[in-house]
Amino acid sequence: MSGQTNSKLVEATDATFQSEVLESAIPVVVDFYSPTCGPCRMIKPFLDKLSDQYDGKVKVVTVNVADNQDVFFAMGGRSVPMVVTYHCGNELSRQAGARPYPEFRQMFQSLHERGMAEQCPTPGSQPADGEALTCKEESFARAVDAADQVFFAKAGPASDRFETETEPDNARFEMAKIDAANKLSAGDINQQEHDAIVQAAIQRFVTDTQAAKQRLMAVVTPAEAERTQAIEAARQLFSANAES
Numbered sequence: 556m557s558g559q560t561n562s563k564l565v566e567a568t569d570a571t572f573q574s575e576v577l578e579s580a581i582p583v584v585v586d587f588y589s590p591t592c593g594p595c596r597m598i599k600p601f602l603d604k605l606s607d608q609y610d611g612k613v614k615v616v617t618v619n620v621a622d623n624q625d626v627f628f629a630m631g632g633r634s635v636p637m638v639v640t641y642h643c644g645n646e647l648s649r650q651a652g653a654r655p656y657p658e659f660r661q662m663f664q665s666l667h668e669r670g671m672a673e674q675c676p677t678p679g680s681q682p683a684d685g686e687a688l689t690c691k692e693e694s695f696a697r698a699v700d701a702a703d704q705v706f707f708a709k710a711g712p713a714s715d716r717f718e719t720e721t722e723p724d725n726a727r728f729e730m731a732k733i734d735a736a737n738k739l740s741a742g743d744i745n746q747q748e749h750d751a752i753v754q755a756a757i758q759r760f761v762t763d764t765q766a767a768k769q770r771l772m773a774v775v776t777p778a779e780a781e782r783t784q785a786i787e788a789a790r791q792l793f794s795a796n797a798e799s
Contacts, residue, residue, distance in 0.1 A: 563606040565616045569625040575616050577644040580675050582666035586617045587627050587637040593729055594653035595636040601659045612667045640666055643675035655714055657775045658707075661782065665703045668786060672696045698789035706782040713774035720767040724760055731756035 567575040567585075576583050586602055588595035606615040620627045620635055630639075630646075639649040640662065647669070648662075672695045735752040738744045744752070 563610055563615060564602065565614065567616045567618050567623075569623045572618070572623075572626045575614075576641055579614050579641070581612060581614055582640065582642040582647075582670045583614045583616055584663065584666065585639045585641065586615065587620050587632055587635050587639070588617060589621050589635050590619065591621075592635050597653050598636055598638070598659070601656050605659060605663045609663050609667060612670060613663050638662075642666065642669050643673065653718070655717060655771060655775070657772070657779065658710055658714055661703075661706060661710070661779060665699060668699045669696060672699065695789055695793040699786055702782045702785040702789070705785070706778050709778040710775050713771050717767050717771040720770075721764045724763040727763075728756050728760040731759075 565575055576585055584602070584605075586595075586598070588599075602615050602617075605613075618627065620632070627637075634651060636653065637649060637651050638654075638659075640647045647666075650658075650662075732753055735744070735749045735756075738752075739746065739749040
């Protein structure tokens with residue numbers, strides 16, 4: 556993940572973690588990764604895409620633990636990838652290992668909802684009269700948290716089953732890529748042949764995991780719809796109370 560070209564991804568260090576993450580005015584997704592970590596590379600496209608979709612609403616920060624270990628180990632990190640969310644300097648959640656894209660999408664949407672409901676004070680400033688989070692805003696934030704908990708209670712086990720079911724397929728896919736790279740380095744195949752092998756491995760992975768993906772989405776899709784409905788109901792109630 557080093558040498559990123561997407562300007563919306565911010566590479567932080569131990570020295571800049573405080574300013575980039577804990578003092579951010581908007582919610583933050585922190586991706587603790589290592590350049591040699593396969594699952595880390597798998598989730599990077601998800602973060603690239605979502606950082607673009609939520610630009611200005613959710614900040615994405617990456618930390619290379621191979622070069623910056625102080626913050627990672629201080630917070631109890633043991634393995635990568637580890638994705639941690641923050642808002643107003645507070646840790647909200649953490650996930651170890653790779654996760655499917657729908658779960659990341661829900662994470663970003665939840666953070667966006669949280670950011671809309673709760674604005675962070677300027678670092679070093681004291682809230683003026685009337686600027687503290689109101690009871691109505693706190694109620695809305697709690698409703699979002701409750702909807703998230705229900706969603707992840709259903710989607711989390713389904714995601715874990717998906718990872719377990721597709722682990723052999725993923726291992727076969729990674730080995731095919733490594734084998735192709737070795738053959739290319741040895742001069743046994745050219746770049747075009749290498750790309751064809753990788754593309755064939757991708758197609759096989761998609762085919763082999765299709766049934767597991769369908770089982771995953773059969774759980775995630777209705778759970779996502781249920782979460783959206785719950786948050787929308789809370790938003791409408793919040794709006795009605797705010798006008799009264």
